[in-house]
Amino acid sequence: MGEIEREEMSSTRWEKEEEEEEEEAQMDIWKYIFGFVELAVIKCAIELGIAEAIEKHGSPMTLSEISSSLGCDTSHLKRIMRFLVQRKIFKGDGCSRGYSQSALSRRLMRNGEHSMASFLLLESSPVMLAPWHSLSARVMANGNPSFAKAHGEDVWRYAAANLDHSNLINEAMACDAKLVMPIIIQSCSEAFHGLKSLVDVGGGNGTAMRILAKACPSIRPINFDLPHVIALCDGDGDGVQHVSGDMFLSVPKADAAFLMWVLHDWSDEECIQILKKCREAISNSKENGRVIIVEAVIEGEGEGEGGKHDGLKDVGLMLDMVMMAHTNFGKERTLKEWEYVIKMAGFSSYTVKPIHAVQSVIMAFY
DSSP states (O other): OOHHHHHHHHHHHHHHHHHHHHHHHHHHHHHHHTHHHHHHHHHHHHHHTHHHHHHHHOSOBOHHHHHHHHTOOHHHHHHHHHHHHHTTSSEEOSSSSOEEOOHHHHTTSTTOTTOOHHHHHHHTSHHHHGGGGGHHHHHSTTOOOHHHHHHSSOHHHHHHHOHHHHHHHHHHHHHHHHHHHHHHHHHOGGGGTTOSEEEEETOTTSHHHHHHHHHOTTSEEEEEEOHHHHTTSOOGGGSOEEEEOOTTTOOOOOSEEEEESOGGGSOHHHHHHHHHHHHHHTTTOTTTOEEEEEEOEEOOTTOOOOSOOHHHHHHHHHHHHHHHHHSSSOOOEEHHHHHHHHHHTTOSEEEEEEOSSSSEEEEEEO
16 A cells, blocks of 8 residues: 555544544533533422332322322423433333333432432532532632632531531431442441441531441441531430531541541641541550541542542542532542642551442551
8 A cells, every 4th residue: 555545544534533523522512501401400300209209109100190299280290201211310201101210210319228319409509509600710820719709608617607508418428428338338348347436527417427336336436527517416326426526626536537528628738637636536546546538539640540430430520620619629639649648647558449439448547
């Protein structure tokens, strides 16, 4: 084959790739233009209680049955269901077969076993949506935090002054804890070996420690959070000791400390300060002393997370954008970035174990 023929083939291949890219772009641009629609319609489904109605019915429901049960306008509901079926959130149709649940729709039930409804209601709330409108200003040099620009104070001060929003945050974190804690206990049981006590730092309403108490009754669980959060906990009747305080000042003494989706809210310097307080808290248990960190580990340049499904990796990158919009200096971290804060906090070694979740389990040893 001559040089001219090779150049013609290369040119044809390049033109074909360019055409395919252009066709893909024509489709993809609409996903970004109307990206908010899915969030809004799913929020609508949660607020209406569509999944609960079908679950309670115990069998597929026709459109008229759902409409009657929920008191909805039939014509509007039909359009909502058509949209959700297209996205495989519900199955079937509104005629003879009726609509039925899917694994995804069951996650929209407020009290379902695998519910993520509260998490979606948090992220779709006006309070959490407002900072996104200031993201570009945040990225600019000397840009102010987006949440503070939208609401006049950071997310934690806002939550302390607005208990309804604080509860929404804690309910969202509880959703994740219900899914992730059983996975950690089953696939990373070594994290809890030898422990007589464990303090959950920033544990919200105590969901994670209640799950641990049932699975590992030999461990005394302590749920530690800010006073306005602990004030709404049920007390010690659930087998969990609830303690209020400030993790930047001190952490209750225990054999080990547990932090799930806490450190990504803070800067490196703040993470180091928190981890140092955790290290002080476990100083009497040097043999078993460890800090269990449950966080995403995103891929950095030249490094791989290992063991994570591509979809879960992408969730980590989305979470990084959430941290930029909703916190002052929080971020998702690469393995090298986690190593930095762990070593700077004075821990001698650490291990990382991927699990079937967005997060991995990082254990830092005294």
